[in-house]
Amino acid sequence: MKLHIKNFGCQMNKLDSSLVTSALIDRGFELTDKAVDADVLLMNTCSVRAHAEERVMSHLGHLKRVKKSHPDLIVGVIGCMAQRLGEELLDHPAVDLVAGPANIARIPEMLEEVLKSKNKSIAITEKIRRKNPQTETDTLDKFELAHDSDENHIHGQAFVRVMRGCNNFCTYCIVPYVRGPEISRPPKDIIEQVRRLGEGGIKQTTLLGQTIDAYTYTEGGKTYKLADLLKMVSEVESIEWIRFITSHPGKFDISILQAMADLDKVTPYLHIPAQSGSDRILKAMNRKYTASQYIDLIEKARQILPDISIASDFIVGFPGETEEDFQATVELVKKARFKNSFVFKYSPRPGTDSANNLADDVGEEVKRQRNLDLLAIQNAISEKDSSKLLGRSVKVLVEGLSKKPHVNMTENGNNPQLIGRTATDHIVVFNGPETLTGTFTAIRIEKTSALTMFGKLE
Ligand code: SAH
Ligand code: SF4
Ligand code: F3S
Numbered sequence: 062m063k064l065h066i067k068n069f070g071c072q073m074n075k076l077d078s079s080l081v082t083s084a085l086i087d088r089g090f091e092l093t094d095k096a097v098d099a100d101v102l103l104m105n106t107c108s109v110r111a112h113a114e115e116r117v118m119s120h121l122g123h124l125k126r127v128k129k130s131h132p133d134l135i136v137g138v139i140g141c142m143a144q145r146l147g148e149e150l151l152d153h154p155a156v157d158l159v160a161g162p163a164n165i166a167r168i169p170e171m172l173e174e175v176l177k178s179k180n181k182s183i184a185i186t187e188k189i190r191r192k193n194p195q196t197e198t199d200t201l202d203k204f205e206l207a208h209d210s211d212e213n214h215i216h217g218q219a220f221v222r223v224m225r226g227c228n229n230f231c232t233y234c235i236v237p238y239v240r241g242p243e244i245s246r247p248p249k250d251i252i253e254q255v256r257r258l259g260e261g262g263i264k265q266t267t268l269l270g271q272t273i274d275a276y277t278y279t280e281g282g283k284t285y286k287l288a289d290l291l292k293m294v295s296e297v298e299s300i301e302w303i304r305f306i307t308s309h310p311g312k313f314d315i316s317i318l319q320a321m322a323d324l325d326k327v328t329p330y331l332h333i334p335a336q337s338g339s340d341r342i343l344k345a346m347n348r349k350y351t352a353s354q355y356i357d358l359i360e361k362a363r364q365i366l367p368d369i370s371i372a373s374d375f376i377v378g379f380p381g382e383t384e385e386d387f388q389a390t391v392e393l394v395k396k397a398r399f400k401n402s403f404v405f406k407y408s409p410r411p412g413t414d415s416a417n418n419l420a421d422d423v424g425e426e427v428k429r430q431r432n433l434d435l436l437a438i439q440n441a442i443s444e445k446d447s448s449k450l451l452g453r454s455v456k457v458l459v460e461g462l463s464k465k466p467h468v469n470m471t472e473n474g475n476n477p478q479l480i481g482r483t484a485t486d487h488i489v490v491f492n493g494p495e496t497l498t499g500t501f502t503a504i505r506i507e508k509t510s511a512l513t514m515f516g517k518l519e
């Protein structure tokens with residue numbers, strides 16, 4: 062049986078895809094990167110914006126036609142959109158299986174059943190916001206421990222989930238409704254998993270959580286916070302770099318900055334989305350901080366970690382966002398001087414507070430323009446930021462062949478173009494042997510642009 066899996070979502074979803082893939086390989090499936098060769102096609106979906114769901118729906122439309130000539134093809138929709146739409150997706154003529162993020166451990170069994178009986182199968186969580194019974198959490202933890210392996214990831218690096226779900230209920234966001242309540246995983250499971258990955262050759266681990274700075278686990282009378290966890294992961298010898306995403310500015314504690322400064326292995330990088338620079342909009346978003354509190358936090362981070370690089374997300378065109386509100390966001394971007402920012406146009410998500418209570422009243426054209434304007438401002442800042450590295454030698458962890466052919470000014474024999482990342486998450490393109498993938502190497506930077514730098518092996 063050949064399996065092909067397509068990913069539409071964030072790192073959390075990518076990790077789920079790898080776990081499911083590994084569980085299916087253990088049951089005799091073979092992975093193919095060509096969808097046309099597949100007997101089973103899984104789509105791991107995202108609900109965060111309408112566009113992410115539209116892409117899946119159009120894919121399903123296509124698959125409905127494909128199935129006319131390949132009636133044995135099995136199509137599964139898993140992930141956040143599966144949890145959100147449930148039966149509605151199962152009714153789609155192209156779909157055989159639907160499973161939400163809390164049910165990934167059941168997929169192998171469900172799939173075997175579907176293959177045998179040809180009946181459709183669904184596993185979603187009815188009351189997703191109800192506190193998960195311990196048995197469900199244990200099942201997911203076991204699944205995670207059993208199936209996270211070095212083969213699942215970019216060579217040399219691995220994602221490790223430290224938290225599931227989210228309790229923040231930012232008014233625009235679907236995540237709490239599809240990923241359920243916040244649950245921190247036991248430190249001992251996390252450490253065991255990291256240790257195992259390290260033994261398999263992993264050099265960098267990225268700890269994952271929707272609001273990772275809120276990590277908290279109490280055991281034996283001691284409460285472990287993110288700073289404690291970072292210290293424990295640092296003690297795993299084979300691991301050299303540790304990242305953690307994503308932080309919520311409202312929860313962020315100085316102890317985390319202190320741990321970053323004290324622990325050499327923790328990279329000086331923070332992804333800490335601001336979403337807006339207008340206090341009025343931040344309040345309507347239920348973000349629980351003001352623009353000046355956000356800026357104070359960034360300044361504090363730069364005091365403690367002078368080389369830190371900071372990335373953010375923004376939503377433009379939130380309901381009621383005026384030109385003045387948008388200018389406040391522009392001001393925040395100029396003050397914060399992010400390494401990079403992801404900018405999204407507000408997309409009302411069914412069932413969220415903002416979609417229920419606020420009219421999506423900023424026109425598409427205004428959203429588009431604000432998106433472009435904010436990106437242009439960020440771009441100028443990013444260009445300046447990366448130019449600081451010009452002429453310098455940087456250490457990168459090599460990720461592999463560069464997917465896009467870049468116009469690289471530098472030459473290095475007949476070697477292919479590789480891509481690597483610095484500790485500060487800057488992307489570096491250089492020519493080198495592919496065997497460097499998964500290792501650290503030094504690159505002399507010879508050219509920089511907003512998002513990519515070019516250099517030569519030292
Ligand atoms: N947990 C992370 C974000 C997860 S979603 C955090 O709290 O920072 C990733 C990003 O998608 C968010 O940071 C936000 O900028 C964007 N986003 C979420 N919901 C959105 C919506 N309804 N419309 C547009 N962008 C959205
Ligand atoms: Fe969504 Fe807010 Fe939770 Fe992030 S913190 S996942 S934006 S609800
Ligand atoms: Fe991630 Fe999208 Fe789900 S951002 S958590 S895949 S809704």
